[in-house]
Amino acid sequence: MAAARHIRGPVLEQSQLERFEAMVLPHLSAAYRLARYLTRNDADADDVVQEAYLRALKYFGGFRGEGASQSRAWLLAIVRNMAHTWRHRHRADASATEFDETVHSEATTAEHPDALLSRTDAREALAHALDHLPPDFREVIVLREIEGLSYKEISEVVDVPVGTIMSRLSRARKRLQDALIDSGKEL
Amino acid sequence: MTHPDVEAQVDAYLDGELAASDAVELEAHLAGCAACGRFRDDRLALRKAIAARMPRLEAPELLRGRVRAALREAAAPARARRPAPVLAWRWLAVAASLAVVAAGSWRLAVVRTTSSNLADEVLASHVRSLMPGHLSDVVSSDQHTVKPWFDGKLDFSPPVHDFSGRGYPLLGGRLDYLDGRPVAALVYGRRRHVINVFVWPTDGPEGIARPVVRRGYYLLHWATPELAYWVTSDLGLSELTDFAGLLRLGDSAAAASQPSP
16 A cells, blocks of 8 residues: 555655645745855746755655754755756856966955955955855855855765865855955956 | 965864864964964955855745745645535634624624635635746736636626725736636735735625635635635735725725825
């Protein structure tokens, strides 16, 4: 009997849908932020989030985590994968992946980033710098700086070891800082 | 020049992710190395700037509705589409016949509708309408376009108003199916919120049901001697009640919208 039910596909009781909604829907804004920063586009972010939620619902039966931080990391991992699938489909990220480290290397910190930011349109400069980070760097910055995830949680979302997260974050911040200083010089 | 192996440690240190023993060692180094100390200060400034200035976006309400609708739709095959039970409506009828209160020309019956399957149906329909391309069959802010559109599609003519003068513009209309029959769904807007008004003929008693809250949506329900109304939106209760008041006023007076003074 149970096997027959299984073959017909996931049978979702109303109560399970409600449980899913109670556990996973509260992370909608976090999912949206990650998708928005990774796709850099409102409509694509919406699509990614919707697909991610459908996928999450499908695999919810196998989710064994507990508590808000675990369900959030679980959902964000799905959102992240959907966003990467989306990126490979659209190849819109060419400009960001061509970020050339040699061009932006070893920028001296002659100018204090905070001073720079108050001088220019700070919000825009930061958003621009973040948008032009390679996606691997952008996602760790968003997860750490905006979502406040721990290294361990980020390593679960991104599926790489904690040590890699640590060095990736450090390199991402360096690029962000360098890019901000560069954009400051152009202005 | 900073010490390259220190940089990643500084970040982990500031993130509170460095082991205590390593942190002590790092602090000692930072105290003695001016370049690394400056590096730490720059990083602190960067993170302060990000915290203060990176937009912390919230998911748009429309996306919330879309996701909910998609989840419901995905879960639907398991829950066989069942014919609409009219239990709630019966309860309303019974209760209304027991407790009818006169209020001006409007006979008021405040009824408790606890577990209403019809409310679920209405809500599912509302949420489904928020999915792309589902909102309107006829897109128009002109009541004289929307109202005739229903001719020949329904066995009644739904009242259609444009309350754009009061901040509730008419957006369009569509056919829907509720309570086991085709009904008129009229779509109104309020800022970025969508209000669905479902109307169909009834010969039940008139009355106003108590507002129902389901999953963050309010549902208002009332009946005139001829028509049953369900109104739902993610708007706050006070605005939705305000809108329902306009709708009832417009219907009972058969008057068009009045621009606010």
